[in-house]
Amino acid sequence: MIKVFQAIYSVYALLLFVGLMLLFGLFIIIPLLISPNGDKISFVFFRAWAGVWSFLCGIRYEIEGQEFIAKDKSYIFIFNHRSFLDAPIIPLTVPKEVRAIGKKELSKIPVFGLIVSRVAIWVDRSNAESRQKGLEAVAKLIGKGKSIMIAPEGTRNDTQETLLPFKKGAFRLSAETQIPILPMAIIGADQILPKGSKLLRPGKVKVVFSEALTPPNSTAESEIDRFVEKGRNRLEAMIITHS
Template identity: 30%
Template sequence: MNIFKRIAGHIYFFCALVIFMLTMLVVIIPASIALLFDEPRRAKIIHPTYRIWMSVFLPLVGCPVVRKGKKHFKKGENYVVVVNHNSLVDIPVSTPWIPGPNKTLAKIEMAKTPVFGVIYTAGSILVDRESESSRKESFTKMQQTLKQGLHLCLYPEGTRNKTSEPLQPFFDGAFITAIRAQKAIIPAVIFGTKDILPNKPKLWARPKVIRYHFLEPVPTKGLSMSDRNELKDKVHDLMKQYIIQNA
């Protein structure tokens, strides 16, 4: 990377960060109000709020979101949406742009961040990965979320993909959750976020269009826990092949 591109990327990163923080100060108000309500009312307040926020912020910094496959979300149905995870940019894209109120599973550490922690908490099921009781409780809360008619947004890779592979191996959690609730899985693929905010160099970014594609639902009706690995492998293969063919 030449020196001019590197400097431009650092300048862009800090400008985008300032815009994010300024717009966040507006969103903190409805997020705080939403926390006064129980689910699913909270999600129904917070989802359109975050959607409006990202509809302003992302185009403002040159990263508009183009969606494909919204038709796979049928009226009156809710789903477990599993999304690939390449960058921190995935977080403000994945949940707001799912068609309908939803919750995501998130690390409890981020909830301790001043101001942003309120926004983070309002839209998430928090889990302490170091606590077995917290992990068990998160499974219960995910089932409750689906029973309440909300979508569930999960990253089955567990962490950002810093490898050269299209996808990392998947963990079982999303598939156990979907089978228990007998809810269909919608695989979703986000393109472009790794280019916007790569792992290296640090504090460097660039603008780019983000593509968010929803694939056909994978049913779980009639499946049992013994089918979870086959289901996991099927969804992984669908997403991997789609990434390879459309990157």
Template identity: 30%
Template sequence: MAEEVRETSPVAPLLAPAPVEAPVEGAPPATLWTRLHFFWFVLVGIFSTLIIAPCQVLTHRFHPTAANFKKWARRWAGIILKACGWRVVCEDRARLPEGQPCIFVANHQCALDILVLSYALPYPFGFVAKAELERVPVLGWAMRHSASLFIDRNNPRRSLESLQLAGERIRQGHPVLLFPEGTRGYRKELRPFKKGAFLLAVEAGVPLVPVVIFDSYRRLDERRMVSRPGTIRVVIGEPVPTAGLRRRHLTTLMETVQARMQALLREAGNSA
């Protein structure tokens, strides 16, 4: 049953298989209640996707903007979050001016992050997602007709073309969001960053805006099919400029952004 849900549902990318490690402290325990809550999340996710995706695709024909995608993504995520008892609190320290070209980079604790960011970020943006998600029924269709982009990491030429297209869109005022860790961590600590987001920011000449999600790993672990209600906190940090930087500065840029995100995570831990 679980495998069938993973393979056929329009929320399959939220439930994509991952190597199962021992749960970290604070993760949802495996109980009857947390498993029932997880399957309620799956059902609500399917319902919300089937309702919202056609609306997003239809309106995109007339308003092909990041703002239109963000509007429908927020509604999609809001239905699921509220139905599952997940409350999101967002603190915006960036205070970006309207129309500011930028790249958001966020930590990735679990599948819940996609919903949290779709709902909480007060700025229009599109996701930069791996190419496999383009083949997901309904959800992939909706993302193709949006401000989002797909990156084929297995094809260097297509990957480069996608990054160049993303750079053009960003400079035109269509921000995007990436997960620089490249995978879900299922813990509060950051995994090593990959270069894609930082290379894109340098090539586009736009600032990087760090976004930190707290406690989503305490609310959902799709590998173990468990979840529970609760509050997820989000902080949008101050932008990191990239003007004048070149590829030789990538390592320093990555270290700067990672240090800022780690500082925000420590700050949250001390205030918890």
């Protein structure tokens, strides 16, 4: 019986997700078509979509550490990726306009893919050339003062491990551009929508931000490796401490 109610709730949440995306979609897309700086207006509606959907679905958020995010600075945000729910979590909890690297498969989701394409860089993670082009596109955005959101694990984590091994791209980019890394721990999203499941449930997601990590002045491989380890240790400690 519980599964039946959960299935009904999941269908309701999905229809609401699409309906609200259609409602807010034009207001998200049009400012970005008019001007590259239209993202300030777009993200108002992006957050409205995520906030209304979360409220009507009974999904609550507890946020800590936003004081570490300076409004006048750019960051490379890194986060632990355990659920598709990260899509509404990020615009709702990050108090900045951000661009994200996402896997190409998400671009094929009707409505969602079309709208989010305006603020995402799609990458085929199985293709080294695609990953490199994605990082080059990100570097250009950083050069324009934009902040970036990257999941350094490279894919959703459905293991019992706190984090998967990190890819180096975000950290190398940080060292090359001297834009700091800012860790963001997302806790509880996988309880609401686990990987591999189509059934949602109401609940609470905790989002914790850490003080930014200053990149090394060198792009030597040994320095990048230490920076990756530092970032992974910080994010892992945040998840364990706040879980």
